[in-house]
Amino acid sequence: xxxxxxxxxxxxxxxxxxxxxxxxxxxxxxxxDSVIGVQNGKIASISPMDDINIHExxxxxIDAQGNILTPGLIDSHTHLxxxxxRSLEFTQRLNGASYEEISRAGGxxxxxxxxxxxxxxxxxxxxxxxxxxxxxxxxxTTVEIKSGYGLTVNDELKMLRAAKKLAAEYPFRLRSxxxxxxxxxxxxxxxxxxxxxxxxxxxxxxVAAEGLADAVDIFCEKIAFSTTQSExxxxxxxxxxxxxxxxAEQLSNSHGAELxxxxxxxxxxxxxxxxxxxxxxxxxxxxxxxxxxxxFYFLGETKKPPVExxxxxxxxxxxxxxxNPGSCPLASLRLMMNMGCVLFGLTPEEALQATTRNxxxxxxxxxxxxxxxxxxxxxMLLWEIDDPAQLACQFGATRxxxxxxxxxxxxx
Ligand code: DI6
Ligand code: FE
Numbered sequence: 001x002x003x004x005x006x007x008x009x010x011x012x013x014x015x016x017x018x019x020x021x022x023x024x025x026x027x028x029x030x031x032x033d034s035v036i037g038v039q040n041g042k043i044a045s046i047s048p049m050d051d052i053n054i055h056e057x058x059x060x061x062i063d064a065q066g067n068i069l070t071p072g073l074i075d076s077h078t079h080l081x082x083x084x085x086r087s088l089e090f091t092q093r094l095n096g097a098s099y100e101e102i103s104r105a106g107g108x109x110x111x112x113x114x115x116x117x118x119x120x121x122x123x124x125x126x127x128x129x130x131x132x133x134x135x136x137x138x139x140x141t142t143v144e145i146k147s148g149y150g151l152t153v154n155d156e157l158k159m160l161r162a163a164k165k166l167a168a169e170y171p172f173r174l175r176s177x178x179x180x181x182x183x184x185x186x187x188x189x190x191x192x193x194x195x196x197x198x199x200x201x202x203x204x205x206x207v208a209a210e211g212l213a214d215a216v217d218i219f220c221e222k223i224a225f226s227t228t229q230s231e232x233x234x235x236x237x238x239x240x241x242x243x244x245x246x247x248a249e250q251l252s253n254s255h256g257a258e259l260x261x262x263x264x265x266x267x268x269x270x271x272x273x274x275x276x277x278x279x280x281x282x283x284x285x286x287x288x289x290x291x292x293x294x295x296f297y298f299l300g301e302t303k304k305p306p307v308e309x310x311x312x313x314x315x316x317x318x319x320x321x322x323x324n325p326g327s328c329p330l331a332s333l334r335l336m337m338n339m340g341c342v343l344f345g346l347t348p349e350e351a352l353q354a355t356t357r358n359x360x361x362x363x364x365x366x367x368x369x370x371x372x373x374x375x376x377x378x379x380m381l382l383w384e385i386d387d388p389a390q391l392a393c394q395f396g397a398t399r400x401x402x403x404x405x406x407x408x409x410x411x412x
């Protein structure tokens with residue numbers, strides 16, 4: 001232990017570590033009065049302050065002054081790349097129209113598809129920067145970004161390339177997801193099966209060959225794609241070696257989550273209408289249940305996801321922003337932590353777990369990030385707080401003293 005810490009490039013001393021590591025006993029996996037050492041962007045050592053002699057250390061010493069370090073926050077479900085905005089629909093919904101009605105009338109996702117197709121890759125990057133910056137500024141260090149507003153081979157590739165550009169510009173870990181099966185594009189109106197065939201035979205293989213996405217997602221819902229179509233997409237994703245995610249059981253129960261679990265999905269997302277057989281399937285496959293309280297709140301939904309049953313079956317729960325122009329234009333994962341507690345009844349500890357460790361698993365990154373553990377990425381946040389529960393309890397005035405990405409203190 002000693003020799004490792006003395007070989008580190010830098011150490012944070014006098015830190016209280018909310019490790020979120022299940023192997024560390026107690027709430028938040030909290031380790032008081034600790035020192036954490038970083039080498040090559042990774043956590044190389046964690047030990048009690050008493051065990052080290054600072055005067056023998058030659059690297060950089062950062063004094064955390066008794067403040068709390070947590071893992072970097074992980075937003076495991078966003079649609080932050082898009083053109084235009086849809087405040088008109090917000091007003092329409094306030095006047096009584098439903099999300100489904102707007103969608104069926106050609107608004108909704110398809111309105112954003114038109115706006116996104118009209119942009120060049122660079123314009124798309126430019127319009128999306130403020131949303132990404134909002135997440136990063138509040139302590140998000142890993143962001144999943146979905147395509148899904150292009151819906152042609154070229155426009156989906158354009159979106160995924162734009163995501164890569166953002167990743168080259170800003171200090172964060174990108175996971176990108178192909179969501180070509182977000183809506184049936186106008187060119188395929190009345191022939192959704194043909195569009196699914198294009199996705200499976202052309203888009204998925206091409207995206208995999210070019211290394212443009214880590215996972216594939218589909219909107220499995222009455223107003224979008226069927227379970228039969230979903231199964232074809234899952235099979236194609238599996239064949240291409242990509243991870244599987246699904247939007248399921250948001251507006252109705254079509255058993256998409258259970259189906260995705262049978263394909264060893266990383267996560268199934270939304271889940272307001274998830275039932276017990278679905279939960280059993282998630283348990284069996286180790287799939288994460290991702291809850292999106294922002295969309296629930298913004299659409300004024302009343303049916304809540306089955307949190308108590310998920311707990312009983314010990315299915316890992318993640319919380320994500322679902323940041324998108326229609327059902328959740330709210331660029332704050334911290335707000336989602338608060339909503340996860342207030343609207344869905346999670347505890348503050350569950351909310352932090354849901355945006356660190358479990359969110360990492362939902363992105364197939366469970367081995368590399370999400371907890372403060374030796375060997376994982378040094379993605380860490382130093383907060384001026386007394387209790388980690390404050391991260392879910394309060395909103396808008398919590399001082400983030402340092403945002404550390406891959407061992408570097410990074411300002412966005
Ligand atoms: N479910 C959602 O909540 C978003 N996509 C999806 O499949 C909504 C996307 C939008 O309205 O633009
Ligand atoms: Fe979504």
